[in-house]
Amino acid sequence: MLLLDSKKWEKAVEQKDDKSIVIExxxxxxxxxxxxxTQLVTVQYFVITDNFKTTLDEYYKTHIGAIEAIAKNSEKPFEKKIIYQNKNEILYEWKFDNAKETEIARVVYTPKGIYHIHFAKKGAFTNEEKAKYIDLLKTAQLK
Structure with missing residues (x-):
């Protein structure tokens, strides 16, 4: 179980190898x-290696670009917004198909790897949910 809020979150998917881990x-x-x-939390970590070298901006653009391509191919509207950014992290949100699916996420770049934590929801986040998840993302301790 994952303890974030009053909801009962349970691990649904876990994939890992020596270069990455993805848990949903x-x-x-x-x-x-x-x-x-209805709601999903995804935690990812990708090891920086000789075969996988990227910057924070490159990683973000590749990730968002893939979602934008899906939206374009399906002819559905897509909005994205960077909420906060510094040299090592980006906090962002996106809305797909008039907010039928939304995501708030944080990407943190370290010399050894990239952490990516997502909160996704079918439908729009309420202002209260958005503020709560932004706060959780900003204060998440990455190890």
Missing amino acids: YGIKGEDVKNFKW
């Missing part, structure tokens, strides 16, 4: 593996 948490009882979820 869904609300208990939802079927994350078959995309039947």
Whole structure:
């Protein structure tokens, strides 16, 4: 279980090898593996290696570019906004298909790897949810 708020988050997916880890948490009882979820937390870590070298900006642009391509191909609207950025991290949000799916996320670049934490929701975040998740992302301790 993941303790973030009053919801019961359970690990739904975990993939890892010596170069990366991806863990997805869904609300208990939802079927994350078959995309039947209302909210999702994804935690990713990618090791910087000779075969995977990137900067914070390159990583962000590649990640957002992939989502923009999906939106363009489906002819659905896509909005993105950087909420906060410094030389080592970006906090951003995006909305797909008139906010039918939204995400707030933080990317942190270190010399050894990139951390990427996402909060996704089917539908729009309320102002209260958005503020809460931004605060959680800003204060998350990465190890």
